Amino acid sequence: MKGIQVVQALLCIMLLGGALALPGLVAAQERQTMSEAVHVQADQQVNASVATVWRDIVIEGEVLGDVTSLTGSIHISGVVHGDVVSYSGAVWLDDTAHVAGSVLVLTGNVTRTAHAQIAGTLIGDTNIGSVMTASTTNFAAPAQSVAFQHVWYVLLGVVGIVLTLAMTVAGATIWAARTMAAAHLVQLVPVRVATVGLLTQLLLNVLLVVVGMVFTFTLIGLPLLVPLLLVLHLPFLYALVILARALVHPRTGRRSVPLVLVGSIGLLLVPLVVGWFVPVASLILFYLLAAPGLGALLLGRASSLATAPAA
Structure with missing residues (x-):
């Protein structure tokens, strides 16, 4: 969870910088x-x-x-x-x-x-x-442009699958207890965790748009933008792992890792396949699928902080 907190902190800092920088960037001589x-x-x-x-x-x-x-x-x-x-x-x-x-x-x-x-x-x-x-x-866009976009889309899908595989392994080993607890929350209060996840995603996507605009106002930030977006979407991939765990069963232990892996990649492939035909629908579907896991992750963290003994 510390990694997620660091990402959130960096996002807030970049949002503040973007809010201060944007008014000066948008300039013209007359209204x-x-x-x-x-x-x-x-x-x-x-x-x-x-x-x-x-x-x-x-x-x-x-x-x-x-x-x-x-x-x-x-x-x-x-x-x-x-x-x-x-x-x-x-x-x-x-x-x-x-x-x-x-x-x-x-x-x-x-x-x-x-x-x-x-x-x-x-x-x-x-x-x-x-x-x-x-x-x-x-x-009349050239055919090369369409082919180029398809190649990049396939590469993006491969990167997403590899990262999902890594998140599944981490969720079964390093974060095993947290993953099972979050998956259990998805089963117990699915509407609540989905609502929290959707509201959080709404805020995060607004921040991502601002951060993306700030980074690409000049070409200096472009090499950093893609790695940054990948890092910021790691919690969403982990949320898919949590949802897959909830669908398999949160209490089956490490024996369920292959099933969770198949489920996680399957959940990721759904928006990827849809995105081949309707890119906007792909993003919406991806965030909808990640919402329950993300909400459960946040609620579980808030619950653990509330019940933690004072130092």
Whole structure:
């Protein structure tokens, strides 16, 4: 449990840092409505980073910081001294675009003209041609991109299975008593533990979104983001082990380890298979399955602290 407490403490610290940093990152020279794009005019210079959640960004002038959008697209014909990052939108660079940093597009693609300048690294699917055709090329994603996403999804599933195997072994050896106690709670009060687990996950997912945005506003934090997300999801995998233990039987001892292992991996495979077709449903299903085990883990810990003798 100490490991989980450390993870929670780190998450809270990072949330505080993100809450302090986000207001300074989201910058523009004038107020605009939520439906309008953030537009830096040709004669403007923004002495900060420009960031949006769903609005598009148009840079014709100069930005001294980074340019980041969560779901919007980014069109650059001016100068950006930092990095350009788009999570699910596209990035368009025309002849006069100059990016002193790197360009990253996670799920969209980059459409650039031959004279667009990028001093750093370009990460993402790239189309060379006129920016006028960007709206067309963005909808026609290359087959390589789909194959690349499938490869990464399979690798993610393999990593998840390996980590679940490790959690099952740890739950049967190092945390045997805690695992059995939590599984017993799942059997005794399933609605209560599921409710606690869902509420906890709601809070944790809000924190994860904030942490992810803070880490990917610049490319410096990107190498750390994936390992961090894996670490933060270890309690969820352990929660699947607890649920599998409850379904097998919490009092069968180590003889049930093979059955718990099969059950844990089976619970993980369900959202993985669904995610191949509907990614959003995969996440929802994964967190729903992990909710009872996570709630039982927290309630069991709270109960042990309440009944522990005073020092």
